[in-house]
Amino acid sequence: MSPPFLSRGRRFVIPLCAWLGLFACLSRADEIRIISLSPSLTELICDMGLTGLLAGRSSACDYPPSVVSVPVVGDFGRPNWERIIQLRPTVVVATDLERPAMMRRLREEGIATLLLPCEGWEPLLAAARAIAEAAGQSQAGEEWVSRMQSRRESLQQRVSSFYAGRARPRVYAEVWGRPLTTPARDTFLSDVITLAGGDNVAASLSGKYVHISAEWVVRQDPDVILLAYMLESGAAAANLKARVGWASMRAMRDGSICQSIPPDHLLRPGPRLMDGAEALAEWLMQWSQTFDRGSDDPRN
Amino acid sequence: MVENRKAEAGMLEAVQVCAGYDARAVLRDVSVVAGAGEMLGLIGPNGSGKTTLLRVLSGFLPCRSGQVKVAGRALDRVSRRELARALAFVPQAIEMPVAYTVEDVVAMGRTPYVPGWAPLSARDREVVRGALAAMDLEALAERPMNELSAGERQRAVVAMALAQEPRILLLDEPVAHLDIQHAWKLMETVSRMNREQELTVVVSLHDLNLAARFCPRLLLLDGGGIAASGTCAQVLDEEILRRVYRHPIETIRREDGSLILVPGAK
Amino acid sequence: MLSALVVAASVFLGEGWRNPPALFAPEQAGVLAMRLWRVGAGVLVGAALGAAGVVLQSVLRNPLAEPYVLGLSSGAALGTALCIIGGGALAGALALPIGGFAGALASLAIVYALASAGRRTMPHTLILAGVVWSSLCGSLLMFLVSQSSAEGLHAILWWFLGDLQVFDPRLVLGGAVFVLVSLGLLVPRLRHMNALMLGDEVAGHVGLNPESERRWLLAIAALMAGAAVAVSGLIAFVGLTVPHAARALVGPDHRRLVPAAALLGAAFLTCVDGFGRIVLYPIEVPVGVFTAIIGAPFFLILLRRGQKRVWS
Numbered sequence: 001m002s003p004p005f006l007s008r009g010r011r012f013v014i015p016l017c018a019w020l021g022l023f024a025c026l027s028r029a030d031e032i033r034i035i036s037l038s039p040s041l042t043e044l045i046c047d048m049g050l051t052g053l054l055a056g057r058s059s060a061c062d063y064p065p066s067v068v069s070v071p072v073v074g075d076f077g078r079p080n081w082e083r084i085i086q087l088r089p090t091v092v093v094a095t096d097l098e099r100p101a102m103m104r105r106l107r108e109e110g111i112a113t114l115l116l117p118c119e120g121w122e123p124l125l126a127a128a129r130a131i132a133e134a135a136g137q138s139q140a141g142e143e144w145v146s147r148m149q150s151r152r153e154s155l156q157q158r159v160s161s162f163y164a165g166r167a168r169p170r171v172y173a174e175v176w177g178r179p180l181t182t183p184a185r186d187t188f189l190s191d192v193i194t195l196a197g198g199d200n201v202a203a204s205l206s207g208k209y210v211h212i213s214a215e216w217v218v219r220q221d222p223d224v225i226l227l228a229y230m231l232e233s234g235a236a237a238a239n240l241k242a243r244v245g246w247a248s249m250r251a252m253r254d255g256s257i258c259q260s261i262p263p264d265h266l267l268r269p270g271p272r273l274m275d276g277a278e279a280l281a282e283w284l285m286q287w288s289q290t291f292d293r294g295s296d297d298p299r300n
Numbered sequence: 301m302v303e304n305r306k307a308e309a310g311m312l313e314a315v316q317v318c319a320g321y322d323a324r325a326v327l328r329d330v331s332v333v334a335g336a337g338e339m340l341g342l343i344g345p346n347g348s349g350k351t352t353l354l355r356v357l358s359g360f361l362p363c364r365s366g367q368v369k370v371a372g373r374a375l376d377r378v379s380r381r382e383l384a385r386a387l388a389f390v391p392q393a394i395e396m397p398v399a400y401t402v403e404d405v406v407a408m409g410r411t412p413y414v415p416g417w418a419p420l421s422a423r424d425r426e427v428v429r430g431a432l433a434a435m436d437l438e439a440l441a442e443r444p445m446n447e448l449s450a451g452e453r454q455r456a457v458v459a460m461a462l463a464q465e466p467r468i469l470l471l472d473e474p475v476a477h478l479d480i481q482h483a484w485k486l487m488e489t490v491s492r493m494n495r496e497q498e499l500t501v502v503v504s505l506h507d508l509n510l511a512a513r514f515c516p517r518l519l520l521l522d523g524g525g526i527a528a529s530g531t532c533a534q535v536l537d538e539e540i541l542r543r544v545y546r547h548p549i550e551t552i553r554r555e556d557g558s559l560i561l562v563p564g565a566k
Numbered sequence: 567m568l569s570a571l572v573v574a575a576s577v578f579l580g581e582g583w584r585n586p587p588a589l590f591a592p593e594q595a596g597v598l599a600m601r602l603w604r605v606g607a608g609v610l611v612g613a614a615l616g617a618a619g620v621v622l623q624s625v626l627r628n629p630l631a632e633p634y635v636l637g638l639s640s641g642a643a644l645g646t647a648l649c650i651i652g653g654g655a656l657a658g659a660l661a662l663p664i665g666g667f668a669g670a671l672a673s674l675a676i677v678y679a680l681a682s683a684g685r686r687t688m689p690h691t692l693i694l695a696g697v698v699w700s701s702l703c704g705s706l707l708m709f710l711v712s713q714s715s716a717e718g719l720h721a722i723l724w725w726f727l728g729d730l731q732v733f734d735p736r737l738v739l740g741g742a743v744f745v746l747v748s749l750g751l752l753v754p755r756l757r758h759m760n761a762l763m764l765g766d767e768v769a770g771h772v773g774l775n776p777e778s779e780r781r782w783l784l785a786i787a788a789l790m791a792g793a794a795v796a797v798s799g800l801i802a803f804v805g806l807t808v809p810h811a812a813r814a815l816v817g818p819d820h821r822r823l824v825p826a827a828a829l830l831g832a833a834f835l836t837c838v839d840g841f842g843r844i845v846l847y848p849i850e851v852p853v854g855v856f857t858a859i860i861g862a863p864f865f866l867i868l869l870r871r872g873q874k875r876v877w878s
Contacts, residue, residue, distance in 0.1 A: 177733070178724065178725075178729075178733070179724045179729060179731075179850055179852075180731075180850065205848070205849070210849055211724075211849060211850045211851075212848055212849065212850055213731075213843065213847060213848045213849070213850040214600060214731050214733070214850075215597055215600050215601070215843070215848075216847065216848030218596045218597050218600065219597055239734075242733070242734050242735075242736075243733045243734070244599055244600050244603045244732050244733065244734075244735055245595075245596035245597060245598075245599040245600035245603075246596065247596065248595050248596030248599075249596060358771060359770075360767060360770050360771065379773075380770070380773045380774065380775055381773040382773075383773065384771060384772050384773025385773070388771065389767075389771040391767050391768065391771075394764050394765060394767075394768050395627065395763075395764055395765040395768075396764065397627050397629075397763060398763060398813065398818035399817075399818060400760070400763070400764075400818050400819070401817075404760065404817075404818070404819055405764070408757075408760055408761045408764070408768075408772060409772060411757055411758065411760075411761050411772040411773055411774065412772055412773035414757065415754060415757075416753070416754035416755050416756055416757040416758050417753045417754045417756060417757070417821075419821075460772075461771075464772065
């Protein structure tokens with residue numbers, strides 16, 4: 001059980017160390033003001049108990065509720081750098097989706113920046129450590145990391161003991177309906193499905209979120225359909241039953257559609273992913289007990 | 301009585317017509333009658349209103365005041381379809397953006413007779429063949445229009461007008477682009493149909509000799525009004541022509557009574 | 567004519583069934599249904615675009631005209647974008663197509679009103695008004711896109727490239743009704759289109775009212791293009807080139823040309839879509855991407871062969 005991203009971890013660690021060094025020079029530890037440009041990192045900061053250090057956030061950062069009072073510095077992916085500078089932050093954290101040019105600009109202004117990769121378990125832990133260190137609270141980071149790791153390990157144990165001698169449910173996850181978009185191998189969601197004991201049918205495809213042919217989905221005939229729409233309103237409109245040809249799928253016949261898990265718990269690469277993984281694991285185990293097919297399913 | 305009605309059907313009449321384009325008035329108070337079976341020639345300098353008069357007579361251009369009557373009925377009371385069966389028009393030039401064959405174009409003359417979806421009936425095809433034959437186009441029937449010479453093309457357009465089986469045929473400078481042989485041939489054909497089929501013909505011409513040769517009656521336009529009207533002898537008067545064309549024109553009467561007009565030096 | 571029929575028929579067999587007859591097995595019934603609906607949508611959209619392309623090229627007397635020329639596409643795009651941003655997703659799967667359809671028809675009405683202000687509408691004033699309207703819609707669309715969320719943006723982008731996957735059969739059935747009604751209205755006007763090609767004057771002299779003919783034909787074309795847009799989004803290339811190819815095959819007589827273009831459009835689009843299904847399977851590629859890639863060389867050959875019979 002060695003997720004593919006572990007091997008890539010080293011690639012992230014080295015530049016991170018460089019940034020941390022830079023940061024250590026700049027910071028006088030007088031006052032630490034963090035601006036987070038990504039919802040997942042905002043959640044991470046708050047989950048580590050560092051909400052008080054947040055000086056700014058993106059408009060998409062809406063969790064936990066306590067961040068609402070933090071000033072907004074622009075939209076996710078489109079921050080307003082003048083506003084950022086006005087807020088006099090000591091450090092700006094963003095995911096690696098952010099434009100590098102903007103980050104360079106901020107560094108020229110003497111503001112430390114942390115550009116943190118966002119897809120994968122190991123990068124998430126690394127991000128937590130980096131932010132905590134930048135905030136001068138390494139201890140909080142370590143605690144958070146070990147908390148997450150123990151949650152993850154216990155979930156892994158539960159899942160593997162549950163599925164011993166049992167077929168894992170094959171899951172098709174849909175994050176958007178028109179076009180059909182599903183998480184392929186290199187996505188956090190795919191990892192979450194695996195962690196939760198599911199078998200992502202799109203894991204055989206390389207890439208991140210891919211546009212998939214509806215025919216292919218029907219041919220895969222998954223056991224479970226997981227709806228995790230970026231907008232919650234979208235899932236209501238997906239209206240799977242009305243789709244041509246879908247009624248013949250096993251999951252549709254059995255009504256095995258999981259849409260009870262809040263999409264933010266599955267799509268935001270932040271601390272709540274564990275909540276999502278646990279909820280999904282729970283759902284899938286319940287499903288497996290209801291539709292027990294044993295381990296001799298010819299497809300496995 | 302029967303004779304009378306037939307005569308009516310080919311009659312075209314303009315009563316005190318004023319017409320023009322946008323702000324520009326071209327025709328002022330023009331009245332003209334082309335009796336059934338008559339061949340009337342329109343002559344006059346450029347911009348005198350020949351084309352505009354033909355357009356008004358054909359119903360293409362509405363008059364500002366006055367009235368046009370076909371077979372005694374006011375034009376605005378006649379449906380376009382009905383009018384197209386009674387009257388055909390040969391414009392100076394037609395647009396030909398795609399390569400229709402000669403036969404395609406001539407068959408378009410049957411439009412007022414056939415519903416839009418139906419194929420041509422046997423009789424329609426008969427008429428189309430007749431029109432092609434009249435214009436000596438049988439050999440060219442399958443050729444695309446854009447491969448033809450100007451003269452052949454003009455004949456095809458006349459054939460299309462003939463396929464409408466009109467009582468009245470209006471032609472706007474039909475020989476403008478034709479050489480002498482083709483010009484004469486076209487005029488002879490039209491003239492023959494005028495005589496043999498009692499087709500009413502109104503034709504505008506620049507060539508005064510052709511007008512003198514083929515049109516028993518002429519209408520001379522000048523500046524949107526009628527400068528002279530009547531027989532060739534009456535209209536083609538040296539004095540009147542000099543005034544209208546602002547250029548001396550000598551008329552020579554030959555022994556057979558026909559007129560030859562020669563522009564003189566100023 | 568006959569050949570076009572044969573092409574269309576062969577497409578039904580040729581394209582989808584590359585994976586042997588196993589497709590007819592009962593457990594593949596779902597896939598089969600999807601295929602059939604998708605081919606149906608392709609036939610519908612291809613035929614509508616082909617026929618609408620012929621109509622617009624004739625009415626505007628312009629070989630570069632196509633179904634989207636009069637601001638139809640940008641109007642439809644704007645309508646769709648408004649629906650996406652206005653929360654159309656909530657109203658159900660049919661909201662976006664209806665928004666696109668309404669946008670297309672409204673565009674045509676506006677362009678026509680702009681062009682005919684005061685006087686008779688000449689083809690070139692129509693085209694100009696269409697261009698002006700398109701750029702206006704384009705700017706508004708860009709504004710909306712810049713203000714919308716990333717998810718909405720994605721939906722618009724995909725929609726711009728065209729997609730024949732059928733999720734909701736009602737949409738195809740609704741589109742079919744519009745296209746059939748339009749074709750029904752078009753049939754009695756096929757001969758008139760021939761005369762209209764020779765200019766308003768000639769058309770008028772053979773007993774037509776060019777102005778009202780033009781209005782009808784534009785409305786019919788808009789209806790077809792709007793229905794196509796609603797079913798599949800914007801599929802480029804078909805409406806522009808299929809009419810030329812059809813003209814090269816059967817000549818300029820609209821009584822043969824319109825049916826030929828409709829059949830050819832249907833055959834071409836289903837063919838290309840079938841190809842698109844295979845290339846990157848199971849990754850889905852918008853069909854609009856392939857129409858040009860596959861179509862361009864094919865039509866170049868056709869145009870070369872039939873050179874003499876197309877636009878002069």
